Amino acid sequence: MNLEKLLRNNIKALKPYSSARDEFSGEAEVFLDANENPYNAPYNRYPDPLQWTLKAKISEIKNVAPEKIFLGNGSDEPIDIVFRAFCEPGVDNVVSINPTYGMYQVAADINNVEVRKVKLDRDYNFKAQDLLNAANLYTKAIFICSPNNPTANLLDKTEINKLLTGFDGIVVVDEAYIDFSPESSLLPELDKYPNLIVLQTFSKAWGMAGIRLGMAFSQSEIIRVFNKIKYPYNINILTQQKALELLNNLQEKEEWVKTILDEREKLIVELTKFPFVQKVYPTDANFVLLKMHDARGIYEYLTEQKIIVRDRSKVTLCDDCLRITIGSPEENEKLRKALKELI
Numbered sequence: 001m002n003l004e005k006l007l008r009n010n011i012k013a014l015k016p017y018s019s020a021r022d023e024f025s026g027e028a029e030v031f032l033d034a035n036e037n038p039y040n041a042p043y044n045r046y047p048d049p050l051q052w053t054l055k056a057k058i059s060e061i062k063n064v065a066p067e068k069i070f071l072g073n074g075s076d077e078p079i080d081i082v083f084r085a086f087c088e089p090g091v092d093n094v095v096s097i098n099p100t101y102g103m104y105q106v107a108a109d110i111n112n113v114e115v116r117k118v119k120l121d122r123d124y125n126f127k128a129q130d131l132l133n134a135a136n137l138y139t140k141a142i143f144i145c146s147p148n149n150p151t152a153n154l155l156d157k158t159e160i161n162k163l164l165t166g167f168d169g170i171v172v173v174d175e176a177y178i179d180f181s182p183e184s185s186l187l188p189e190l191d192k193y194p195n196l197i198v199l200q201t202f203s204k205a206w207g208m209a210g211i212r213l214g215m216a217f218s219q220s221e222i223i224r225v226f227n228k229i230k231y232p233y234n235i236n237i238l239t240q241q242k243a244l245e246l247l248n249n250l251q252e253k254e255e256w257v258k259t260i261l262d263e264r265e266k267l268i269v270e271l272t273k274f275p276f277v278q279k280v281y282p283t284d285a286n287f288v289l290l291k292m293h294d295a296r297g298i299y300e301y302l303t304e305q306k307i308i309v310r311d312r313s314k315v316t317l318c319d320d321c322l323r324i325t326i327g328s329p330e331e332n333e334k335l336r337k338a339l340k341e342l343i
Ligand SMILES: *Cc1c(COP(=O)(O)O)cnc(C)c1O
Pocket: 073, 074, 075, 076, 077, 101, 145, 149, 174, 176, 200, 201, 202, 203, 204, 209, 213, 214
């Protein structure tokens, strides 16, 4: 892969904004360099633009060097930055699978970039060669999501590896749900694949969707480009502090994941028994995809019961499907009770 060839010319030439915090980041007593208000500490100060304290902690947990980590306002930010870094609007394109996470298409549309979608096969998996065939000279990136949303399954790792070796552009692998899956992350293979960008998030297993913190892992040259493009202070002080606090609570996160997985197994057994459930698709994530008789009707019934699930029945390959997140034991019980009343 030739990074210089993949990057847009304006990004290669970009001279990033240099903030007060960039120009001086050592120890000092009096800060009169950023036009901040001297009162209301600590919120009066601009946050660390590169979040080094937080990255040091994440680095320990993920076993990835801090300079190979990018932090964004949710995964949404690194997804958008992939387009802004590599795809010339109206010219370049990306390849992805269908169905998958909707944000790739939205970010592509905002950046006026075509998404070439390759339909998954009937068991929601893919062949690397089909994606490679969909690519042309203007394809800068391939987006993969594993476990995939909304289909819930892990994608074939050997096929993902074939993309990484067979495609000379960027391969983004979104691992938002990896903590719920039996498969290990691609992170240990980061150094083997210079074109790999792994996305993870604090929004799911870590229980922090509200603080908006997403991670991208890649070779340091790519992370440097991302840092150049992002807003200077993209992660605020409150988010950095809260994330640091929660990262010291590894055990709590493990317990949440374990409870959610136990609940998932119980719920699958019970859902399968309902006469209106045609199929519970295999899941490696914290949600299940169900094929049902009259999915829309059941969605509306559940809404009346104040239980909101996701109607995916209009999505490719998901006719008559609902996507249901695994909740707390109490929430799942309410779902079961409501569905029982339909029999
Ligand atoms: C939920 C989800 C994310 C998380 O997005 P954030 O912006 O980090 O909250 C990313 N990718 C997929 C596929 C998801 O389903």
